[in-house]
Amino acid sequence: MTKNLRVKTSKFIDETYKISFKFNGTTYYGYKGDTLASALLANNIHLVGRSFKYHRPRGIMTAGSEEPNAIVQLHKNSSRTEPNVRATEVEIYEGLEATSQNCWPNVNFDIGGINNILSPILPAGFYYKTFMWPANFWEKYEYFIRKSAGLGKSPTMPDPDIYEHKYIHCDILVIGAGISGIMAAKTAAQNGFKTLLVDEKPYLGGSTIYQNSEHFKINNQISSSWLDKEINEIKKFENLEIKTRTSVAAFHGYNFLLARENLTDHIPLEQRNNKTRQRLLKIRAKKVITATGALERPLIFDNNDRPGILLSSAIEKYTNLFGVACGEKNVLFTNNDSAYETAISLYQKGINIEAIIDNREEIDSKLIKEIEKNNIKIYKGYTVVDTSGYKRINKISIMQLSKDGQKVIGSKTSISCDCLGISGGWTPAVHLFTQSGGKLKFRDEDQVFIPDKYPSNQISIGSCNGDFTLDEILSNITNKLKEFLNIKKTDYENLEIYSSFNKSKRNIWLLPSDKIIGKTKPFVDYQNDATAKDIKLALREGFRSIEHVKRYTTTGMGTDQGKLGNMHALGIISETAGSKMGELGTTTFRPPYTPLTFGTIVGRNVGEYFDVFRKTPIHDWHVKNKAEFENVGQWKRAWYYPKDGENMYDAVQRESKAARDSAGILDASTLGKIDIQGTDASEFLNRVYTNAWSKLAIGKCRYGLMLNEDGMVYDDGVTTRLGENHYIMTTTTGGAATVLGKLEDYLQTEWPELDVYLTSVTDHYATVSVCGPNSKKIVSQVIPDLDFSDENFPHMSFKNTKIDKIKCRVMRISFTGEHSYEINVQANYGKSVWEKCMEAGKEFNITPYGTETMHLLRAEKGFIIVGQDTDATMTPIDLQMDWIVSKKKYDFIGKRSLYRSDTIRDDRKQLVGLLTENPDEVLEEGAQIVADIKKSPVEMLGHVTSSYYSPNLKKSIALGVVRGGKNMMGQKLIIPMENKQINVIVADPVFLDKENKRLNA
């Protein structure tokens, strides 16, 4: 089976540099310059994978990034293994290991191949239709579907490679370094523009660079030689940066583009360590020149997917660029002149051509004449109707086409072959253009979509703009560049172009067959196994929109986004449905153009850099004292401090008890703090809080509730009046930024007349909160000069003072219901103040507690946590907090909404306390609350929002929201759980110290 099909030295292949690699466990050899695909073909290997649905044997179809079939898994190493890599893009290196995907146990014998035999019962939408019923069977189906489906395996270990993001700003970005791109880049650079030229391939020059035909000449030189000189020239410009192996993934609005630059994928693994593997380039270009070329179309006929069937242009590239023959008995099947270029390349290298099948009847061009001169048989007006050969094509059957191209006539002729090149003409690669928001127009004469309206400062040139022949490309480019770059002349004004290409094409989207459509398998989307039959079925079943047909048949939904077959799908839809191509539109091409690795997308933002996190100035102390942390917004907050192997429950019970029995200490530095100054500060607070602020005396604190304009609770916190025109507001930890944003919004846009200035000072202060019956004794030791008597320093007041010459603000406020103080000090003194309190509190068993204990303590007091007990559907009235809503104030944010017909309903969900019948049973937060379990359907009245076992009350307590709960006091409700029902009694949400005696204890 293994044979050497290397035909002739190519300047792109270094035959002195032999490389060994493994494919499916067998060692093969190739040369430096080979791709995995070209090296496999040189070893006469076509079968490289199995198709997704029918598990049909599939071979290499293309020589580029549009490859649908030859997708492989790279590397055995579990941390670097990578699925869905196109063999046509992988440059081989010593030690490369690749395996086929989609087959088990191996590519030559694949059990899933049974699907091919079952294919008559696996039509489009089969999965949708079959596995949806009965619904509860889905889990069972899923197991089998997942086992037999899926493309490749993901790595199980962390990625060892380094990835980067890089910003690039340039005047001109040129995408694609084919002949058009090279000319554009040179012209831009010559005129002083800072230019970036990128190409996905490792070499420059596109498909022109390997043309050796006398039939294409520029200034009397073979086109590749002419281009070679141009390439050498562009390398000299200092203002021109060239990046190969760089694929533009996305073209967004305002000329913002993302590209992936491959840096190490082509070198042996052991040389990759400590090098950046891939870079995500974030490019902002003043102008973009798209020169992405065109993709050759396949032809759609029965069994057009066998290994050994390639695009004709791919065969030409393998021959000319890699020096590899794709077969020994080659047949070409075409509807246009391109296949004759391939034929000439093969002929020049002495590769046998059995025949050329051309569906055009009357054809004439210099290319065709040369072929005929060499006695190669051309079947004019014929079509391929079938192929055979399971793992490699071995025969084709051809028949004559009727005049209208709708039928086949006459008798069948067989031609044996081991390789079939197909050419259905060209499709401009407009993917990036459409991503950028560009609108296409349909050109009837050759049935292509080309750029019409540009959404930004950009142009498309060359074959991606629908200029397919050398003379068209070159003659249009000069004027386009002059206009776009606003320059007087280019180097390319008077090129002498010689081109033998005839543009005639006989476009038949689905070629006729002697069999009826149901009996054939003409593949439109190779990767997803969608056939013309599937598309017709979808239309019969009533699908009309191209987007619906696409999803129903999965056409174009593979990793290749149907680069080859999308046009045929459209063509078949338009013919079957009788609608015009131009009116049908195309499906949307979405980024990325070719798949990106996750590594590229995240760049360096991995591990601890994945997301920003914030630490309080006391963080190190918490770490040293073995705190467990929880994330609150971006903050790391001490959650609880387990002692001697305690679990969370035990630690929280101990901490909660200590705080009420003697003293607890909490790091409250994360609370949002906004400094508010200005002559209208009091008026401003009046407008943003529900309660009244004008009469708050200097030195006093007040709790405030902030609503959205819709009346729903938005944030809460204590605000202190520091001076006549000076307040400090605290917000919830998570709400700090949004509260500041909202306040700024109102100040700037609704009330610009107010003299108020807001400054975020959250990070500027550390806040140490000491609570419990012994808190006064502790804090007065830390601040001996301050008079802590209730007369001088009552609850809800504040003092400016000093600790060892360091200024601090002490607030006597409480979120636990205990007598407590919050010391605010410049952030960098936070840890030392904390340690002073710990030292002073030693004799009182001062106990550091985290957020969990804080939540438990406040729940005992029935204090809400915005975001836990509220969810943007709760008004203060729903929370039974009517007391904080001013009746006197004319207006505040959200006031009008509090008496909308909806917000005054009695049966809104309202916050209540819940006590379990069994005081030891603790409810689950989020559990549903019902009244009547027998009613069908069971009516959900609400849910549990907070629930704890209270060590201080020695019973389970919970808060919950219940429809009409306010009027259910003492009523029994039910919490249905998976295995039991829990009975609860609706209670006052304040469970402990209703008289607030402890605040002054």
Added chain:
Amino acid sequence: MFLINCPYCGEREQSEFKAGGEAHIIRPKQPTELSDDQWAEYLFMRKNIKGIQFERWVHTHGCRKWFNVVRDTSNDIIKAVYKMGEKPPIK
């Protein structure tokens, strides 16, 4: 990703900004005088135009200033930016 010309800072990446919905909706001076329907009109009703739209943006990661933007939502082209309180430069 747009480039937005902040009237205070100049041209910056869209990622520095936050959109704030439709512009020129004035908060009623006397909400208590309004019927439920009138208040709901202010509170809930927003246009969602395909074409020229007047919207509010704030330079969150910059000067923190709110300003107005005229944007064609069909192609995201920003036709104008202008400060709060100013009249739209185009209709």
